[in-house]
Every structure is written in C-alpha cells, then in structure tokens.
Amino acid sequence: MADKVKMVKIVVLGEGFDVPEGLTIINALEYAGFQLTHGVGCREGFCGACGTIYREKGDYKLQAGLACQTVVSDGMYLAQIPFVPAEKPVYDITKLKPDITAIKDNYPIVFRCVACNTCTKVCPQDLEVMDYVQALIRGDIERAADLSFDCIRCGLCALRCPAEIVQYNSAMLARRLCGRYLLPESKDLTKRLKEIAEKKYDEELDELVNMNLKKLKEKYYSREIKLFDI
Secondary structure (H helix, E strand, O other), X not given: OOOOOOEEEEEEOOEEEEEEOOOEHHHHHHHOOOOOOOOOOOOOOOOOOOEEEEEOOOOOOOEEXXXXXXXXXXXXXXXXXXOOOOOOOOOOHHHOOOOHHHHHHHOHHHHHOOOOOHHHHHOOOOOOHHHHHHHHHHOOHHHHHHHOOOOOOOOHHHHHOOOOOOXXXXXXXXXXXXXXXXXXXXXXXXXXXXXXXXXXXXXXXXHHHOOOHHHHHHHHHOOOOOOOOO
C-alpha cells in the first residue's frame, strides 16, 4: 500500500490551502487551483519571473525567493510579485564611454550603497551582487560585467536593498558597455548580423512561422544535433 502523502497548509493572499509536502511554491499554487498566467516562466529555474515574498511559521523575517525553487513549508504565508518596479534610464550606448562617467550619469543611485551585502544574500543565483555594485562605484566596468554575467533580472536584490538601488539594471549597462567597447569583436557575430541585414534567412523564417504545429514538431525533433568536444 502506498504511503499516504503528507499535507502542509499554506496561506496564499490570505486564503488557506492544503498541499502535498515537498512541492515548490509554483507547483503548490497550481495544485491549489491557481492558473498562473503572470509571474511564472520556466517553472524549473532560472528565468527570474516568479519572484515571491513569504514568511515561514514562527519566523519574524520576511523572506524573498523564486517560486520555482523555494519549497513550501507548513504554515507558510506567501504572495507572488509580478515584477519589481524599477525605472530604467534611456541612453544611447554609442554616446557613452566605458568608465565611471556612464554610471554617474545614468545610475547615480549606486553610490548610495552602504555595503550591507543584503543584495548578495537574497540573490537566487548566488551572485556577488554587492561586489559588482562596488566595481561600478570604482568605474571597473569589465569587473562589474563579469560578476553580473549570470544575472536573471528577477529584481529580488532591488526589493531588499535598504538604499533602494536598482542593481540589475545598472549591471545591464555595464555588460552593454563591456560588450561594445571592452571585449574583442566577434567575427562570427558580425558575419551573422550582416547576413540577417541582407535578409538571407527571411524565406526560411517565413516558412517556420507559417508551418502548422504538427509539422513544426516533426522538424524540431528530426533536426541534426551537432556535438562539440569542450
């Protein structure tokens, strides 16, 4: 006889639900009957869409995490957040230089960093967020780009930051500056962009767009997969 599934109680937006123990928040929400159309993406981590705030039973701390990787616990109170509000300045990358001036002009707020390391502690990717913010403050664009390379822009760092810094947007500027000015040119990328501009792939793309789902699946699963030794 199969073991009986142990249930735990969670509270979602003030309403209680019994769900199987061991589910992620995403799975628990769907088990409870929620149809998730916003604040959800890959379901397996990481795309950054499912930011969630919650409290666990008996813990005074308000926690933040991704619902795709956070496991529910008995007595958990939770609410998903569709996104973290954050302004992003409009800039012309061709008119910027890869130095501290670009950061001062577009993200002066990073200089409010108090080095509390809260952003690093909350990052679901275990990125050294405070370290790349400090690199931005020093004008070390390449270092900031390197440390923030795996950022999925979930916004949890900005959500918890006492200085209200938008870390992930400022890091995006660093990566753009680094890619345009500091890294060597990719000849393959330049070639591919030229081919796209010359409409080399338009006919093939139109064929895929107009293909029915069954034929599209057949084409996908019968494709040649090239393996590379690393």
